[in-house]
Amino acid sequence: MKVAQLIHNELHCWKAELIRQMFDKPSAQAILAIPIPITSNADELVWVLDSKGVFSVKSAYIASNPQFNSPVRSTVKWKKLWSLKAPERLKMFLWRLCVNALPTRDNLFKRMNSVDTSCVLCNESEENPCHLFLHCPFAKALWFAACWGFKAEEVAVVSTEDFVNMVLNPPNVLCNSWEQWKVSLTMASTLEEIWYLRNSVLHSKSPLELHVSIQRIQRRCQEYMVTCPLSPSQPVPHDPTRWAPPPPGCIKLNVDAALSSSKATVAVVARGCSGAVCGVWAKTISLRSPLQAEAEAILWAVQIALKEGWSYVSIEGDSKTCMDYLSLLKTDLEWSIRIIISNVAVLAKSLANCSFVWVRRCCNSAAHVAAKFALCSFLLFLFFKDYLPPAILAVCMEESKLCS
Template sequence: MLDRELLLDNISGAKASVRSPALTHVMYMDDVVLFSRATRNDASILSRCLDRYIAGLVGSPTWRAIGEAKKLIVKGACFLLGDGSSIDVWSDPWVHGIVDFRPQPRVDEYKKIVIKASDLIDSSTRSWIREWVNVLFTPADATAILSIPIPYNPKQDRLIWFPDSKGRFSVKSVHKVAFTSPKRDSQPQAFWLKLWKAKFPKSLKMLIWRIGVNAIPTKENLQLRLPYIDPSCSLCNEPMETCTHIFFECPFAKALWAAACWGLRVDPPSIITLANITKFIMEPPASSILAQDQWTVSLNMALVIDEIWRSRNLKQFYNVKADVLSAKQNIHSKFLEIVKAFTPVMSTPMEHISYRWNPPPQGWIKLNVDAALNNHRSAFAVVAQDQLGEALSLWGKIHLACPLAQAETEAFYWAVKLANQRGVEECNL
């Protein structure tokens, strides 16, 4: 289609050199580059070609992705008013602050009239013709149009990327537009907060999140991208493997829920959206478990989901038959391991050990020896006491720095030498 438009001279393409043929597109394995002049005519023709190609249902996933990307670009592309001569007031996005940047007429028949934005501008005063604006557009849209500043020196209208503060188009800003909803329900948001704060391993949190946002490769989701894939359930051969089926309706899933989750029976019709699965896990049915241990109920339910998905993958890729008993044992062992990891260890207070001085036999002398040290030196002390506990002598000595065990040994050796020097024959240490 693009080559045909090029032959009809409707689009120009691009040339690598003066005598080279014009190129309209280059296709790679996972990317496509289109070439044309940056004019409204070429852009319109390219858009129509893409629409026809995608509508024919013969496009590859890459082409269909381009079609989806167009929807994102429409959300953020808006004209910056110059002279208004190239802006069609009904079909072009040019009024920021309203839905889709396109104003609505007071009367539907007005859309049949071709009106340029320049027709609504008084060229002598460079201001809006208020009477016409108020007649043509709804009151809210008229107010938005009259608030658009008109350049004093006319210049060409320019298409800008409105989500970016500088009007620049980037992949990052498109991603923000794609994943930022203008209005969010506070209730599901609470579920996500509970999920990310839960005492789960990160891999388990990611699995529950992927299920909640429908980003898990069930056969139903894969069939949207790979039309010829077998959509039947890997575990029970049900015609369509959906998230609701694989986790709640499949006979293996029902048996595992009953065996591993206190006989819980799930009502699939209550799972209206995939976000309800997150709600079901993070706000489980009431139980008699203590409030501080309620998180273990959600953990056990999340582990059941994880084990169902694991059993499904083993059957799908390795033809391993799903077994409820072994799956239940896996859930139990993982549950105990995770609870142990996330339960704070209560340290028992250390028992206070008191040392009692024992007197020596009558007529003997007891030598109490101690050693202390720092980075630079060590010190010894020896106290001689009789059987009544009265101190007879006290000695102290500064020594070179050395390891603690060596310092204590040196202190004992010095105490023995002191006893020999003073003729003490009966003593203990």
């Protein structure tokens, strides 16, 4: 018997009853969780130990060495570092400093015992990151002169990660909140200048001139600010913290998924520009990963929109991975949701206007509550605004106040 005989080609779904008869329960659940593509796709090999499905020697090595499977915990918010308003060269320097990859003399001594470990700038202490960038007398003077009287001795830095955290979350300063990025830029430039000076003294025997270093830091910051202006009258926009109604003529569909130890549920909440509920759908699906369940919820929302005849829709969900793939049209899909996202994209083309938007959980409360509510049910259900369950009704009423 071939796999094709287990699939309804017209309905694009598995023959569930036949599969449950032929396989044990765990195997049947695993098969039924595999999505069926709407369009024919060529077969491909997938390396399941990689999220993109691509084999690499590194992933095989990690899989064969259990001690490497536990991730190293870091206190640095890497996304905040890479989104920092600063030149890419400067961000790469901060990363090298953070992971202790700079060839400071203490690092070189670990590999070559004959290396002199004294600080290049002051020759008073061992040259390690904490001393070189913060406790060295010249570093203290540079921090104070170039960074608004910043006193290095008052900062508790015990690791290289603390330097990056200090840049990303600078001490309170007298400036507007939307200008705080300029403080981070100056602090990062000061760290880079200290490293530049250290190398100049070591390799070129250059003199230490405090005023020249200050001017170099200021010039670099000003050059970048010219290319990246930010008017004080236009503060950095903040992420919305509450659900917002769609524009007139548009139907907004919020989607979410919930999982228990034995099953998964997906939910869709549709509302118009007035905030009135058009419908709340929820159903149980076979147990699968959270990411797959979120993708299934998006797919169901598109199917509902087509069935209801809505041509202008906005689909919101709190799965950033799924929404990024759909809104940014990324091609490096994770293998576990590749078929589902492909099906969403195919069906969305049948709608006149369909957008996919990532929102925070606090902006997706109604769909979240509906998905949790569905965990207590074994049937697909549809609620209209006149007979919503109390838990869902309370959330929808609270969010609809924004429309009045």
